[in-house]
Amino acid sequence: MIRLDDTDRALVRAFTEDATASAGALGRRFGLSQPACWRRIKRLREGGVFRDSRLDVDVAALGFGVTVFLGVKLATKGRVSLEDFERAVSAIPEVQVVEHVLGLFDYRLRVVARDIPDFERVLRRRIMTLPGAGNIEANVLLSEERRPGPLDLL
Structure with a gap:
């Protein structure tokens, strides 16, 4: 199980609201540079927090x-x-x-x-x-x- 800090939890919440948000936009929202935000997102994916990306079809x-x-x-x-x-x-x-x-x-x-x-x-x-x-x-x-x-x- 991957350890999550407050910023990681905030990123997970943000992605549940909008899975298309860019690392740059999320970085600005949470006071991170785009590369730092991308590294966190990559770590969450590799850690299994995000299984995959799906399109929600009506x-x-x-x-x-x-x-x-x-x-x-x-x-x-x-x-x-x-x-x-x-x-x-x-x-x-x-x-x-x-x-x-x-x-x-x-x-x-x-x-x-x-x-x-x-x-x-x-x-x-x-x-x-x-x-x-x-x-x-x-x-x-x-x-x-x-x-x-x-x-x-x-």
Whole structure:
């Protein structure tokens, strides 16, 4: 685990607000030169604080108006490996997130679809045919509120 000082924490907070901010702009904001700020950002990346850069796409703007969270309980543990299930489910383009979880279900999936009939098609033709898929529970997303940054532990 990398040690963070107050300036590092401030940089992490700033990046959660605007991941496109330049090292020069952040340096001016926090009283650092551009090279000093860049070295800190590089150290945070190399230390694993920033895993990667992603573009946050609004799937609704692309025509995907339905988001469903699925809980999937594997029916045949042992006969079908977790890797087989994960590989197969990751190949489904409508599945945006695959999480291996502990609890009532073995996996939690975030699935997007154009509408409910489209979701039903994805469910019947792709998800229910996955190797080892057993019980499936669906929860349709009604609204989503996002926290603007990391936990207030920084």
